Amino acid sequence: MRGAGGATLLIASTGGHLEQLVRLHRRLQPAPKSVEWVTFDDPQSRSLLAGEVVHYVPYVAPRSYSSVVRNIPAAERILRHGRFARIVTTGSAITLSFLPIARARGVECHFIESAARADGPSLTASLVAALPGMRMYSQYPAWADEKWQYRGSVFDSYRPLDIEPPPGGLARRVVVTFGTMRTYGFRRAAEALAKTLPSVLAPGATVLWQVGVTDVSGLGLEAKTSIPASELKAAIAESDLVVAHAGVGSALTSLDLGKAPVLLVRRRAHNEMVDDHQTMIAGELDRRGLGVSAEPGELTSEHLSRALAISVEREPVGKPFLLRS
Known part of the structure; x- marks a missing residue:
């Protein structure tokens, strides 16, 4: 695996996807040695990720596959040096520019489906799941299976x-x-x-x-x-x-x-x-x-x-x- 022992790259669209990953990354085991982020540039990401190493990429609207293609050069540039041991993402379409390249380079990739998806995976997650070697997770035990592992929900911490x-x-x-x-x-x-x-x-x-x-x-x-x-x-x-x-x-x-x-x-x-x-x-x-x-x-x-x-x-x-x- 490339980048063995290296950093973890955390990827999420702004909005709920980023909010979830900010919370979940602190619970990850094995714990990351160091992290870098990929997201969009807006007031939310600037505030949530203040002091972090962040790679900002152009905004990808829901199901805007032309935007996914436009972000591929940025993904190549970020992944080129092979310093990442793994990628963890909560989606959404932003990940489609990165995960195929990362898997081709042998980077370990984990996709945590959004807590918004209570009855099955999103279109993005279904596409990503077809990539060889992807580790996929559901935040609901009701639709978890051998492919989609249940390891908890971002909502479990509240009562x-x-x-x-x-x-x-x-x-x-x-x-x-x-x-x-x-x-x-x-x-x-x-x-x-x-x-x-x-x-x-x-x-x-x-x-x-x-x-x-x-x-x-x-x-x-x-x-x-x-x-x-x-x-x-x-x-x-x-x-x-x-x-x-x-x-x-x-x-x-x-x-x-x-x-x-x-x-x-x-x-x-x-x-x-x-x-x-x-x-x-x-x-x-x-x-x-x-x-x-x-x-x-x-x-x-x-x-x-x-x-x-x-x-x-x-x-x-x-x-x-x-x-x-």
Whole structure:
């Protein structure tokens, strides 16, 4: 194997894929001797990976295979010197530029499927699984098998706690985030919240809106396209209520800071996402009591009030994630 005893290269698209890998890489066994990262350049990655060795590559939109091809020279350059003993990735399409080259060079490669995939692998993971010698992992035991090993989930470190809601059941500080996606808006969620959120707001309440590329014109919202991760985390930590799109990254950020978010599901039929995998995330966290799942068109004040009465506790150290030899 090339790079024996060398560094581990960690690869993830920004958003939920990166949020998962940031958490999971600390649980990897055997533990990496040193790590370098490959991801996209945006405020989230700059904040999460501050002080790390990071190789930024051009953005790859979901299922944009022309972008995958354009990133192959960057992958060749990064992998050329053979200093990496292994690659660990949580996807998504960013990995298609790297893994075929890495396997051809004899680099050990591990693909951890996203916690968003509760009932089977994504298209990217299915493509990657066909490469000889790939080590593949599911975060759900229900569909794990000899090929797809189950070694735990990024959600295993959290448990819900019942708490007293704020006085009068009204929130004083609220954070709304639709994530960092660059290609899909979420107008339905903005419209639903503009209508429903005031019913649970205390007088003088503040609402921080991060809406990405969502068009919020005409809704009377003071919204931001993007907020640095450190600023967003500080706001969530101080909030009474978090409402998010049902992306893994937004959910994990909320859980880390003790909040059970209301999770609004993006739908492919409304051109809000490439597929309907967010239903799986929202459903799994609702089942675990770690979030409240809702369709934007069905959002009520009851959904918001439920979240106001839940806190989340996190284990300081998660269970080891054992990589296959």
